[in-house]
Amino acid sequence: xxxxxxxxxxxxxxxxxxxxxxxxxxxxxxxxxxxxxxxxxxxxxxxxxxxxxxxxxxxxxxxxxxxxxxxxxxxxxxxxxxxxxxxxxxxxxxxxxxxxxxxxxxxxxxxxxxxxxxxxxxxxxxxxxxxxxxxxxxxxxxxxxxxxxxxxxxxxxxxxxxxxxxxxxxxxxxxxxxxxxxxxxxxxxxxxxxxxxxxxxxxxxxxxxxxxxxxxxxxxxxxxxxxxxxxxxxxxxxxxxxxxxxxxxxxxxxxxxxxxxxxxxxxxxxxxxxxxxxxxxxxxxxxxxxxxxxxxxxxxxxxxxxxxxxxxxxxxxxxxxxxxxxxxxxxxxxxxxxxxxxxxxxxxxxxxxxxxxxxxxxxxxxxxxxxxxxxxxxxxxxxxxxxxxxxxxxxxxxxxxxxxxxxxxxxxxxxxxxxxxxxxx
Amino acid sequence: xxxxxxxxxxxxxxxxxxxxxxxxxxxxxxxxxxxxxxxxxxxxxxxxxxxxxxxxxxxxxxxxxxxxxxxxxxxxxxxxxxxxxxxxxxxxxxxxxxxxxxxxxxxxxxxxxxxxxxxxxxxxxxxxxxxxxxxxxxxxxxxxxxxxxxxxxxxxxxxxxxxxxxxxxxxxxxxxxxxxxxxxxxxxxxxxxxxxxxxxxxxxxxxxxxxxxxxxxxxxxxxxxxxxxxxxxxxxxxxxxxxxxxxxxxxxxxxxxxxxxxxxxxxxxxxxxxxxxxxxxxxxxxxxxxxxxxxxxxxxxxxxxxxxxxxxxxxxxxxxxxxxxxxxxxxxxxxxxxxxxxxxxxxxxxxxxxxxxxxxxxxxxxxxxxxxxxxxxxxxxxxxxxxxxxxxxxxxxxxxxxxxxxxxxxxxxxxxxxxxxxxxx
Numbered sequence: 104x105x106x107x108x109x110x111x112x113x114x115x116x117x118x119x120x121x122x123x124x125x126x127x128x129x130x131x132x133x134x135x136x137x138x139x140x141x142x143x144x145x146x147x148x149x150x151x152x153x154x155x156x157x158x159x160x161x162x163x164x165x166x167x168x169x170x171x172x173x174x175x176x177x178x179x180x181x182x183x184x185x186x187x188x189x190x191x192x193x194x195x196x197x198x199x200x201x202x203x204x205x206x207x208x209x210x211x212x213x214x215x216x217x218x219x220x221x222x223x224x225x226x227x228x229x230x231x232x233x234x235x236x237x238x239x240x241x242x243x244x245x246x247x248x249x250x251x252x253x254x255x256x257x258x259x260x261x262x263x264x265x266x267x268x269x270x271x272x273x274x275x276x277x278x279x280x281x282x283x284x285x286x287x288x289x290x291x292x293x294x295x296x297x298x299x300x301x302x303x304x305x306x307x308x309x310x311x312x313x314x315x316x317x318x319x320x321x322x323x324x325x326x327x328x329x330x331x332x333x334x335x336x337x338x339x340x341x342x343x344x345x346x347x348x349x350x351x352x353x354x355x356x357x358x359x360x361x362x363x364x365x366x367x368x369x370x371x372x373x374x375x376x377x378x379x380x381x382x383x384x385x386x387x388x389x390x391x392x393x394x395x396x397x398x399x400x401x402x403x404x405x406x407x408x409x410x411x412x413x414x415x416x417x418x419x420x421x422x423x424x425x426x427x428x429x430x431x432x433x434x435x436x437x438x439x440x441x442x443x444x445x446x447x448x449x450x451x452x453x454x455x456x457x458x459x460x461x462x463x464x465x466x467x468x469x470x471x472x473x474x475x476x477x478x479x480x481x482x483x484x485x486x487x488x489x490x491x492x493x494x495x496x497x498x499x500x501x502x503x504x505x506x507x508x509x510x511x512x513x514x515x516x517x518x519x520x521x522x523x524x525x526x527x528x
Numbered sequence: 529x530x531x532x533x534x535x536x537x538x539x540x541x542x543x544x545x546x547x548x549x550x551x552x553x554x555x556x557x558x559x560x561x562x563x564x565x566x567x568x569x570x571x572x573x574x575x576x577x578x579x580x581x582x583x584x585x586x587x588x589x590x591x592x593x594x595x596x597x598x599x600x601x602x603x604x605x606x607x608x609x610x611x612x613x614x615x616x617x618x619x620x621x622x623x624x625x626x627x628x629x630x631x632x633x634x635x636x637x638x639x640x641x642x643x644x645x646x647x648x649x650x651x652x653x654x655x656x657x658x659x660x661x662x663x664x665x666x667x668x669x670x671x672x673x674x675x676x677x678x679x680x681x682x683x684x685x686x687x688x689x690x691x692x693x694x695x696x697x698x699x700x701x702x703x704x705x706x707x708x709x710x711x712x713x714x715x716x717x718x719x720x721x722x723x724x725x726x727x728x729x730x731x732x733x734x735x736x737x738x739x740x741x742x743x744x745x746x747x748x749x750x751x752x753x754x755x756x757x758x759x760x761x762x763x764x765x766x767x768x769x770x771x772x773x774x775x776x777x778x779x780x781x782x783x784x785x786x787x788x789x790x791x792x793x794x795x796x797x798x799x800x801x802x803x804x805x806x807x808x809x810x811x812x813x814x815x816x817x818x819x820x821x822x823x824x825x826x827x828x829x830x831x832x833x834x835x836x837x838x839x840x841x842x843x844x845x846x847x848x849x850x851x852x853x854x855x856x857x858x859x860x861x862x863x864x865x866x867x868x869x870x871x872x873x874x875x876x877x878x879x880x881x882x883x884x885x886x887x888x889x890x891x892x893x894x895x896x897x898x899x900x901x902x903x904x905x906x907x908x909x910x911x912x913x914x915x916x917x918x919x920x921x922x923x924x925x926x927x928x929x930x931x932x933x934x935x936x937x938x939x940x941x942x943x944x945x946x947x948x949x950x951x952x953x
Contacts, residue, residue, distance in 0.1 A: 105752065122752050124718060124914055142671075142720040159914035189885055191914035216909045219717035228719065232673040239664060246567075248657040251744045251925070253944040254679075254727055257951045269703065270693040271741075272733070276951050278694065285944060288953070292644035293549060294653065295567040302679055302726065308697070319676045327530065327547050460614055481953040484641045489549055489584035489616035500676070519678040519710060526682045526701050528713070528906035 109143035112178035114168045121146055121180065124220070125160045125191070127200045138175070138200075139164065140222070144355075147174035149181050159191035159199060159220070197221065208512055215519060215528050226356040228518055230349070231504045235300060237348040238321050238498075241341050247296040247323070252285035254278055254302065258478060265306045267316075278304035281497065283430065284482060286324035287458060291490045295326040300500070310522055312512040313398065313450065315501060317521040323455075324495030331441045331456050332375075334494050335418050338445060338453060339370040346370070349507070360508040365414060372414045376404075377421040378439070402449035416447045422456075429472035430482075432457035432494070433464075441494070448506040455496020462486040534568035537603035539593045546571055546605065549645070550585045550616070552625040563600070563625075564589065565647070569780075572599035574606050584616035584624060584645070622646065633937055640944060640953050651781040653943055655774065656929045660725060662773040663746050663923075666766050672721040672748070677710035679703055679727065683903060690731045692741075703729035706922065708855065709907060711749035712883060716915045720751040725925070735947055737937040738823065738875065740926060742946040748880075749920030756866045756881050757800075759919050760843050763870060763878060764795040771795070774932070785933040790839060797839045801829075802846035803864075827874035841872045847881075854897035855907075857882035857919070858889075866919070873931040880921020887911040 106119040123141035130153060137148040139162060148164060156162065166182035196214040197206060203223035211218040218224055239249065255269060255276045266277040282299050289297045303320040323341075328334060346364040349357070357363055376384065378396070385393045385400040388407050393400055396419070408417045420443040424433055431440040442456025459465045465486050469475060476483055501516035514520040519528060531544040548566035555578060562573040564587060573589060581587065591607035621639040622631060628648035636643040643649055664674065680694060680701045691702040707724050714722045728745040748766075753759060771789040774782070782788055801809065803821070810818045810825035813832050818825050821844070833842045845868040849858055856865040867881025884890045890911050894900060901908055926941035939945040944953060 122916065140718060142718060157914075161914045161916045188917055189911075189915050192887075192912045195913055216713050216716075216906060217913055219713060220913075222718075225718055228675060228714070228717075229673060232668075232675065235674045235676070236664070236668050239661070243657075243661050248654060249660045250653065250657065250943060251660070251725075251727070253742055253942075253946055255742055255946050255951060268695045270695075271951060272731070272948050274951055284953075288641050288644060289653070289943065291641075292653075293565060293567060293647075293650055300676075300725075302676070306697070317678055317680055462617075481641060484953075486614075487617045488620055488642055488645075489582075489586045490614050491547065491549075491586045492613055517678075518675060518714065521678055521680050523697050526680060526696060526699055528709070528909075 107143040108139065108141045108146040109176065111146045111168055111180065112170075112176045115170055115178060116168065118165060118167050118183070119180065121164050122188075123162065124199075125154075125156055125158050125162060128154055128158060130154070136179075145175040147171065147179040148185075149179050156185075156187055157191045157193045159195060160187055161189040161191075162186065163188055208515065212514065212520065212525065219518060223359050224515075226359045227504060227508060227510070227516055230353050230356045230508060231500065231516065233349055233353050234345060234500060234503060234507075237345045238341070238500075239298075239300065240348075241344045242298045242323070245296070245337075247298045247325070248289070248294045250282075250285070250289050250294075250297045250299045251301065252279075252282045252289070252299060254304070256284075267304050267306045280305055281320060282322050283428075284485075286322055286495060287430070287482075287485050287490075287493070290324050290326050290493045290495075291460075291485050291488075295491070296324075298323045308523060312514075313502070314522075315513055315517055315520055316523065318502075318513075318517070319500035321498040321500055321503075322495065323497070324493060326491040326493040328457060328492060328494050331420055331443045331494060334455050334457070334496055335375060335420070335443055335445075338455070338496060338498075339373065343367060343370045357508070360510075362508045364507055365416070369414045370416065372412045373416040373418060373445075374408055374412050375418040375420055375443075378419055378423065379421070381417070381419045398449075401446045401451060404446055405449045415449075416445065419444045419446065424471075427456065429468050429474060430458045430465075432459055433468075443496075445496075447503070448509075450502055450506050452502045452506060453496050453498050455494065457492065457494035460486060460490040460492050532568040533564065533566045533571040534601065536571045536593055536605065537595075537601045540595055540603060541593065543590060543592050543608070544605065546589050546591075547613075548587060549624075550579075550581055550583050550587060553579055553583060555579070561604075570600040572596065572604040573610075574604050581610075581612055582616045582618045584620060585612055586614040586616075587611065588613055633940065637939065637945065637950065644943060648784050649940075651784045652929060652933060652935070652941055655778050655781045655933060656925065656941065658774055658778050659770060659925060659928060659932075662770045663766070663925075664723075664725065665773075666769045667723045667748070670721070670762075672723045672750070673714070673719045675707075675710070675714050675719075675722045675724045676726065677704075677707045677714070677724060679729070681709075692729050692731045705730055706745060707747050708853075709910075711747055711920060712855070712907075712910050712915075712918070715749050715751050715918050715920075716910050716913075720916070721749075723748045733948060737939075738927070739947075740938055740942055740945055741948065743927075743938075743942070744925035746923040746925055746928075747920065748922070749918060751916040751918040753882060753917060753919050756845055756868045756919060759880050759882070759921055760800060760845070760868055760870075763880070763921060763923075764798065768792060768795045782933070785935075787933045789932055790841070794839045795841065797837045798841040798843060798870075799833055799837050800843040800845055800868075803844055803848065804846070806842070806844045823874075826871045826876060829871055830874045840874075841870065844869045844871065849896075852881065854893050854899060855883045855890075857884055858893075868921075870921075872928070873934075875927055875931050877927045877931060878921050878923050880919065882917065882919035885911060885915040885917050 123139040126140035127138040129136040163186040166180040388403040445453035504516035548564040551565035552563040554561040588611040591605040628646040813828040870878035929941035
């Protein structure tokens, strides 16, 4: 029976079987140490002969567990048998036992298959797995239905630009930029509360530390809300749950990055500022008059929130109508919108808002955004046959991952990131 | 405070607030009934005047709850106030209160935005939400990491045919047919046990009740297995968990379709038959000599398993090498493979197997499948640097949904199915 590295110390003076990768070989002559790595951690193997295998080879080892304060976990194994399940080439592009920080990002991306073995890199995706798990878990607990909707669309819903074209038999279709239309269909179908975790695509040509051309979008949509305030409050609860679970289950991954999540209840303290007010705060904080909320401004806002409210997160609502998609519900005066962004640790991780739910308002909005009813007939049919007041938001999963761990580039939070030049591996 | 339709009867003689869609209006003159539909069920409203709203309009209703044995749930509401939140067009393409069976599949797909409101259609996606939930839940409980990998690939892994091309900036890339390569990278990264739920794409031109050009693939991959037997046993446990949870939580949706899931423990009884043996059983059952396992044969096999083992499911292993992808681990004689399919209620819902994990075996396999190392250099790098014995499988989520509910066409199990002609809505 296999024992995981993390559990070896529970089997003192017992014969166990461990499987894993040769992480580090330390040859001292009389006694040689091999650190074996598995998904749970590390275990030390002690050899009196010279170990004949290469770094990263995969072993199946049987042996007796002995106490050793200096070994990881306080125990080591004296192997009675070693089977090499897979021999690794001695020439590895990146040494896996080195610190990931030693390598530039380009090297980590160019040698991705190997780089993902670096414990600090692997930890990113262990954390991301927890995020996916606890985000979904909360939604199901809150009586939401999980949906999977098509990523092949005939028209864009976010404005029609920045779409990747797909050769689809005799037709040309596009990769969806968001499941917005489909979420609204499913809400109005009577499911009322839906969420989806799927890929989204943006054919944006620029290359920034904040953007991916393919990313994982956690999308929420719910009926019978009054305004974006209900959505912000829902997101506070959601993130509070996720952070609490991550704090309980991912301390090892957080520690590798010297990171932590906001404490339980912190999200309840995140302030809500109006878009105009946000610009004033940024102007005051940075000493520079701002006309747009740019990345530097988002960081200044979070510094302000940390200082004033003890939390590194700010909701911005009251966005001008021209800055939001056509389906956003306008304020009473028609100039602003019932929409919001959430800035977390200096980066926008969420955009959301109440949506239109009335055919007349929809038809009124279309020309303002250069759209026509003919071009948006499927969308019109959502509002035509009884559509509850509703709204939702989306969280960029790589961005959330990156801001929790303090990654400098969102590409680090994608196992196989796609940018303008990068389509491999 | 809103009360859900299913809970109204708990509030006898109390004033409550309900939200929902006007499902059915019955005008009897002195007294008129309106059935309001929300995500939880139905509640009857009693009016003494003629109701002035249309079917499918969305209402917010306040009123007192009174007992009525003839009403759904044994209670009804006498409204003191009704607010119409959204007015529905009286001309609806499909009457929502009709049985879904009344409409041909084409009508349900052509009018999808409206058809999804039909309670029986909506129930498909309520069940599918549970499948997504419990599949993931089991995997996380079993110490698997959830991954999200790129769907934009530069080369195919399933043979290179049937790929949709994407115009990706200056490059041409393809929509992934499966996450096979990425799953193997992540397993060999040291995560050991991974799963992914994402879309997969097949540019197959034929239109059958079994195929979708875009489908949701539940993909599993795990290290340190011996053979496909470990995988079949794992899948037995997984499906047993999912069926047990669905039986506990989705009786309403199952009842609408007159469906049921296999009882707890049933999957343990599903027989494993060798590919050659399967053909012999089919020949015997159908009285026709078969050379390939075709849909009719899959149904005959399941009838046989039901009769002989009391379960409507069969594992077929020992597939000939030429019928499986290049990455499949061959049997000792090199002619067969350590791979399997699971046939459930007459339809293949899973394909899986042990994979190659040795560079020499991989290089030996490539020319047999018309592939070169140059074309597969990323794949080679998985095996080059220490790769544990591993394998996995994939379940088609729409197929599983369809076979649980007894849907005749897998398109019914996709909210927005894509086929050769259909790219809307």
